[in-house]
Amino acid sequence: MWSITLANSTIHPDVYSISYAFRESYLVDFRSLANSVNRELLKIAAMGVTVLAASGDDGAPGFANRNSTKATCTYDPMFPASSPYVTAVGATMGPETSSSEIACQADLGGGITSGGGFSVLFPAFAQQQTAIKQYFQTVSTQPYPGYNTTGRGYPDVSLAGSYYIITVGGNFHAVSGTSASTPAVAGMITLINAARKAAGRATVGWLNPALYASQGSFANDITAGNSTCTEIVCCRQGYLAASGWDPVTGFVWICRLD
Secondary structure, eight states: OHHHHHHTOSSOOSEEEEOOOEEHHHHGGGHHHHHHHHHHHHHHHHTTOEEEEEOOSBTTTOGGGOSTTTOOOOOOOEETTTSTTSEEEEEEESGGGTOOOEEOOGGGTSSSBOOOEEEEEEEOOHHHHHHHHHHHHHOSSOOOSOSOTTEEEEOSEEEEOSOEEEEETTEEEEEOSHHHHHHHHHHHHHHHHHHHHHTTOOOOOSOHHHHHHTTTTTSOOOOOOBOOBOSSOBOSOOOBOOSSSOTTTSEEOOOOOO
8 A cells, every 4th residue: 555655664755646536435434444544644744745635626526426317416525635634735727718716617617626525534633623614604605515514624725727738649638637736736845845955944744734824824815616516517515615715725825935
């Protein structure tokens, strides 16, 4: 298992970007497995390693609801993004078309919808509880019922994730996803680590306590958008973006080296 190998290693990179995910609705019957991975992620965080995980591309309903003929429209959080010991990364859209930045939404042409929500496996960690409380106090419309009101909220941060230009076999293609925004954030963290090492400082490691302690002072506050749609189907389940942290975009990343 990757997490065990990394936790037992002495030589390793300082930043990892993960794009795979499991539905928590599946892992409910395998809690021991999820808890085992989470313990290893805690060890990795204590080693000063930053692990980033994509929040998913199908909004709050999750990819199990992607098929229009089988969609049941439920809340289905994604793991390992829902682990408190990773920094979960969502997606925004707008800058790629010189428009205002909003939550990435498939129904608005973003290609995907930024995933997020509240874990049914792990409770909200202490540093995050104030941000979650503030969200429910400030959001304009309360979410449709069915989510875990005490769960760990995610994503923690977001970055532009719509229509990245890549090359495959010498040809250009446009792709969208939190699997694009997550490694982009990982690259930024790597630059921050390089600057810290040059100044004789330690790597940033587990980011989440610092992110929430800052109350988003580093971020571009996105207050427009929602997460009710998968790539294909729209549901009642989902969340609205709001001032401060929210379970659609978290805090939207702006890279600063100071």
